[in-house]
Amino acid sequence: MAHLITLIPGDGIGPEVAAATVRAVEATGAAVEWEQVEAGAKALLDYGQLLPDEVFASLEVTRVGLKGPTATPIGGGHASINVALRKKLGLYTNFRPVRMLPGLKTRFRDLPLDMAIFRENTEDLYAGLEHEVVPGVVESLKIITQKASLRIARAAFEYARRYRRKKVTAIHKANIMKLSDGLFLKCCREVAAQFPEIVYNELIVDNACMQLVIRPETFDVLVLPNLYGDIVSDLAAGLVGGLGIVPGANIGDHHAVFEAVHGTAPDIAGKGLANPTALMQSAVLLLAHIGEPEASARLQAAIAKVYADGAHLTGDVGGKSSTTGFTDAVIAAIA
Ligand code: NAI
DSSP, X not given: OOEEEEEEOOSTTHHXXXXXXXXXXXXXXXXXXXXEOOOSHHHHHHHSOSSOHHHHHHHHHHOEEEEOOOOOOSSTTOOOHHHHHHXXXXXOEEEEEEEOOTTOOOTTTTSOOEEEEEEEOSOBGGGOOEEEEETTEEEEOOBOOHHHHHHHHHHHHHHHHXXXXXXXXXEEOXXXXXXXXXXXXXXXXXXXXXXXXXXXXXXXHHHHHHHHHHOGGGOOEEEEOHHHHXXXXXXXXXXXXXXXXXXXXXXXXXXXXXXXXXXXXXXXXXXXXXXXXXXXXXXXXXXXXXXXXXXXXHHHHHHHHHHHHOTTOBGGGTOOBOHHHHHHHHHHHHO
């Protein structure tokens, strides 16, 4: 039976990279069917809602989504779509694998980079609890709970065990935020004790950023609270060619939404120039998640082959191809 997947193309370049990714996934031969729903600026125009109820209705049935970038109007009281999806569906793990694609011309291209980043996705300063104490003084609450810290630590260690990774590094600022980051570390240590075969270490976030630039090849699995995770995962993406490349997954106990981490790229939207690699690599994770490991490996290998060959890359990574030209090359490599 075909796997039913919720497809949210999104705004800007979203529909272009989503269409490219759908073609590539179908070329793998995986038995998938798509249920397309709208979210973002287009949904606001068409339905009066940024995140219409039918998105949740669809995900309630399919449990798995593939999402393109969506535009959230700045100001005007609109909650971020991504934050709303994560909170409502309990997608507490943000997972970002960071690997070097062959042939890509980045400063770090000769290093064997292979990191798996686990960012807590539901709390910390992203709880959105801000208020004005007195005029000229605002307060933003950093929420760290034992429950959320334990489950993100478990997600990181379980991944490390399943994929035979050697080391998990917890990143923190507990020297300053002794209670909040202190609790996060305490939870990581508690979980680490249950995985004696995996090396566990801790780094203060500022030092971690420096080490990531100086010797990124020494990092393996990383686990971080929400804010540091947001910043450090983009830093890591920069090491392997940027946000147009790296995939992302938001995973909870019952649902998972796979998405590129770049935005809607309004400067190139509609021009056929967008690089669909990030969403295609997110689909690689999706295929593995739904139990299609062969299709997942086939798509990953095809993307790697097109990069190694280098003749059909898009402009953002130094090539001259269109979105369609790159996608055709990936499909040819699958065949
Ligand atoms: P952006 O990621 O859209 O663009 C930054 C730069 O990267 C631009 O020059 C763009 O052309 C380029 N770029 C991004 N993705 C690319 C791709 N796949 N291929 C080729 N070039 C690519 O970031 P920006 O400009 O800060 O945000 C634009 C809009 O996107 C905003 O409305 C923002 O709210 C939204 N956004 C949505 C996200 C999501 O839904 N996950 C994440 C980040 C931003």
